[in-house]
Amino acid sequence: MIPGILPLLAITIPLAAAALILATGRHMNLRDSVTLGAAASMVIVVLAMLPEILAGGRIGITLIPLLPGGDLALRVDALGMIFGIVASVLWLLNSLYSIGYMRALNEHDQTRFYFCFAIAIAAAIGIAFSANLVTLYVFYEILTLITYPLVVHVGTPEAMQAGRKYLAYLLGGGICLLAATILTYTLTGTTEFIPGGFLAGAGAAALSLQVIFLLYLGGFVKAAWMPFHAWLPAAMVAPTPVSAFLHAVAVVTAGVFGVVRVAGWVYGVDLMADLNLGVLLAVIASFTIITASLFALAQDNLKRRLAYSTVAQLSYILLGVSMLSTAGLIGAVIHIPFHAFQKIALFFCAGAVIVGAGRENISDMKGIGRKMPVTAVMCAAAAAGICGLPPFCGLVSKVYLTIGAVQAGELALLGVIIVSAVLNVAYFFPIIHTMIIARPSDDRALDTVTEAPLIMLVPIILAVTASVAFFFFPATPFLDLAEIAISDMSGAGMP
Amino acid sequence: MFGRLNRSALVAVIFIGIILIWAAEDMPAYGDPKAPANEYAAQMYIDRTPADIGVDNIVTAILASYRGFDTLGEVVVVFTAGISVLLLMRRGEGQ
Amino acid sequence: MRENVVVRTVSRLFVPFIQLFALYVIVHGASGPGGGFQGGVIFATSFILLLIAFGLPCVRGRFGRSWIRAYAAGGIIIFAGVGLTCILFSGNFLEYAAIETALGIPHLQTLMIDIVEAGIGITVMAVMTSIILDFVGKEEEEPL
Amino acid sequence: MIWVITFALLLFMIICALAAITVRDLLHATIILAAYSLVMTVLWAGLNAVDVAFTEATVGAGITTVLFIAAISRTRRCSED
């Protein structure tokens, strides 16, 4: 086989699927099976690349020369592989779930929905496998625009308002990213990702490098760090599979992925440390973790609470990066998939509640677990995972982060992690309590509630199972990949 | 008459006028035979027309031969104007 | 237009002379002031005079709309045709000298220039007449 | 040409131009414009540009005036400014 055909295939499969979806839009079953088939084949394609990556290899392909400093080129490495696996596997789960959800609620414009979804996945995979900043930027912008129809899918004025906010933040971010890319190119003459970074050799002034890093951070506003997080809770008006997509599969993941990429492959750990960028990142991340957790406490709408939880959790990743230590970075990298699997389960549960009970506010969910036992239990499990309880994989990444904080000698960061763990419990426990333990306000309140259809429950169970599995076998494959990625980017000399 | 002057238009026009007069400063004096405009190409036309073309009227020689393409353009302008007036004024193609 | 015998008679007298003068101006262009453009305009004024004296239908009768158009196009075709002929004689566009050399006839250029001037004159005459007719057309007849 | 004549012609043209744009009656303005063109013709003939003078005589004082009058006869003769 031609080397490099696999990453190309990984992008073309969803694109082809998108075209097929448009073509078969009239026939619902055909259309949905196209989505499922494409998702499944994409998982296979991505996993087929895994052995070579685990062996320390890379798969690259240059498609076309695009711009000075950046051909449209794909390169799969360990870090990209992690994101690639997350996106492709979760797309499969999400497709299954969406089919159940969209059919159960009899949503309009389903063809448009699946079409955009498929292209968005292609863009996410493109981000994961991009070999340079230009390619990253291209797919990043495509992802922004193609998720817009998903966000405003319901079409209400509120949704349109949210959509505008979404676009304003993300397009603004995209422009920052473009500016940063161009500045990087003019400084160094390249935008190719190089393990350990390439900006150090540019000989630019420290101040300008710091400014460029700020631009990058602005660019990765998809990571929803505060105070530029408002688009994420606003986007909650979207159908639940979209929320799951935003929060777990692709969008925010793309944001934090970008931060890690830039930190490790453009700046390099040493340069980051020299420029005190770690401290900057740490401040932002700590602020976001604490504030977002507090915000989450105040939300009654389940999806909004989950949204703020995402904002907080994503900043764990930034926090890990900011430590600039091996364990911290590993923690950051593996938190990407682990958080994704758990958060997607939580959103699936929230969607199941909407489908099964038609309720969105936590205060309305009293005793709902009696009628929806599977959903409630899975919800509790996933929440526990995010809180960092065993036996769920969230613990693994948190342990690494803690070790990283100690390694870096930043006890303040340790404090942040501990405080936020407490807050996590504080905002998740009431959900579990209301759903499982609390009694319904009156007897007839639960009459209309039924368990969600099986096709929606299966993905939830699979996601939770995965998160348990990763607790026991973290090394397959994420921890191994993360270690490869970190050794790539740091080499020696890191605490 | 002066009560109806449009002030902003007047300012714009005077501004243009000032540039024009300023430009006239470095222009050759009126009727200067040594001016570049009257020396280079102009003298070539005057010297070469009898040999090249052989008509008495230099203007015609330039018009129809040296710069014949301009004249073709000019005729096309006239033609365009004719069709334009036809297109604008008449509701139909007419007879 | 009011019936006016004097105007009509004088016009009828003058029109041929004006047209003759126009032709003279066109032909004379090579050796003196004047040329296709001026001649064409003068020719057009003869039609304006007719228009004033006899009204639109009379002019239309002599000089129908399709004829005007044919003349307008014809003048340009003559001009461009001369230019293209030069290409056929392996010169550049409008390079009269090429024909002269190819055919070996001296002073052919003067003839070419006269032809070109005639072309200009025809087009200008036709277009000017057409524009004037368009401008006054409304009074005489309801346009289609 | 003697500069005094040139100067006088130019002065006359300026007056004509001012009058053409100020008189209210458009027909008068048109006739003044024709006069302006005729003076221009004389001036150009004096400046040795005989071909151009010829053209201006036929076009500026001739066809243009006819066009203006035709247009005015189909619109309104008086102007507000």
Added chain:
Amino acid sequence: MNAVISQLPPLLIVIPLLGALAALLLGKWNRAFAYPISLAMIGFQFAVSLVLMESVMDGDVIHYYLGGWPPPLGIELVIDSFNSFVLVVILALALLTAVWAHKGADLDIVPEKKVSFFVVFQLLITGLCGMAVTGDLFNLYVFLEISSIAAYTLVAAGRNPRSLIAGFNYLILGSIAAGFIVIGIGYLYIATGTLNMGELAVMLPAHYGQTTVYAAFLFMMIGFSIKVAFFPLHLWLPDAYTEAPAAVTILIATATSKVTAYAMLRVIFSVFTLQYVTDSFPVTELILIIAAIAIIAGAVLAIAQDNLKRMLAYSSISQMGYIMFALGVANQAALAGGILHIMAHAVMKGCLFMVAGMIIYRTGFTAIRQLSGLSRRMPVACAAFAIAGASMIGVPPTIGFMSKYYLVLGAVEAGEYLAAAVLLAGSLLAAVYIWQVIEVMYFGDIHDEDLGGGLEAPASMMVPVIILAASCLLLGIFVELPLEVVGPAAAMLLGGG
């Protein structure tokens, strides 16, 4: 074969001219003849322009002496990489517009007028070709006037009586501009005694510093700025674009404005040379400031519009600011971006105006708020609008992104960080005005139920739109192809050649 190619430059203009005459004469006989002839002639011009581009791609320059008279005696036609590129772009657009206009002209032109409409349409295109290929300043003016008179007429020729007023204002401002250009040409002639651009470039340095040359530069710049509708001098543009017949709007917005911008760049870089411009005026800063204001103000005004065509018109003012921006930065990357943007803007604005025309053709809607839910009635047209709109915003990998990327790159290389920021902000504003249309189209409710289901326009209008939308994407992805011509063209301009 070479003998044929060497004769192509004048044929590019003369043959279609004769074609227009034939269309007029045969159209008198049978109306159906006029359109195919026009189309064939534009197709011929497009083919010729491709051949010409192919033959100058490797850096050759074709000089064609009309009448065999070398400059300064005669008029010279020059074909080099820059103008052959512009020719190909505008003729491709003109061809597509002509195809579109086959049905699209029904909208505003009564059937009896169609023959003369297409004749004038073709004369406009021929005038533009002449402007593009000529190497002589006064000849440039003559062809400018051919295309301008045709453009005034076409703008005013619609059924909509408001188009008359727009056309008249366009005529007045256009004539002022042309007058200024003639004054400028006169000054240059006074200073040097020649009208040939190549000779002027050689002879002018001896006269740098003369007020006459300064004034020539100023007047030509003011004149061209009015013609191109650079920001403070744009007053004719919104009305003209809005009220003109749809097909004419497309042609003017794509071909005319681009060729005029080309002529302006030509005059600045090939006649005056960059050195002169930067040495004698604080002009780069000034142009950058005006460009920045144009980009922002045009976009803000576009956001405020409710009429779709008017919104696109203001967007054009903003987008022409990008080309001006390239002038202000004037380094290799920025100029390449600017030239690329000439093409990019032609392609995407052509597509947008075509869709706007199709919407009017099918529904009669002109206001943005009326377009609610249109994507369900006209899915292909709306998809094309979305793609071209994305290109206008500058979303990768569209062509609009590529040109913007080069412009920003050039600005950053020149150290104009603030200007680069304005450019990026401009694309954000573009997102706002494009997006408010897309939002309404795709996510609005259908207001007018009795319009019924499928409203997709006829195929002859659809095909050009699809081609343009596809080229927004494909030219962006395969941007190397245009860059092969654009890069050398920018280098040539900077070299003063």
Added chain:
Amino acid sequence: MENLLVFIATRYIYIMTIILVMIGLYALIAKKNLVKKVIGLNIFQTAIFLFYISFSDVDGGTAPIYLPDGVSATYVNPLPHVLILTAIVVGLAITAVALAIVVRIYEEYQVTDEDGLQEVMKRQ
């Protein structure tokens, strides 16, 4: 002061031409009546033509038509004459189109001035 006098004495024709250009331009911009604008356009254009012709003249020159053989003379510069011949025609073409539009505007709106047009527009 002396410089100024020399300037005026040698270039008075340019200055008066400039005044004509300004008058035409003013009418073109400021006059409300559409026909007046076209009149202004004519003045503006002819003034520019005069400018061209005035710099083509040479002291002691004669018109650029060859005198009979053997008579030598200084001829004035013929090139601007050619250019202006072309430009006059162009000007005529523009005048014709402009007046045609004015007539059509009058047919549609029964007004020929900008104020009236604005009123009509407002009423619509």
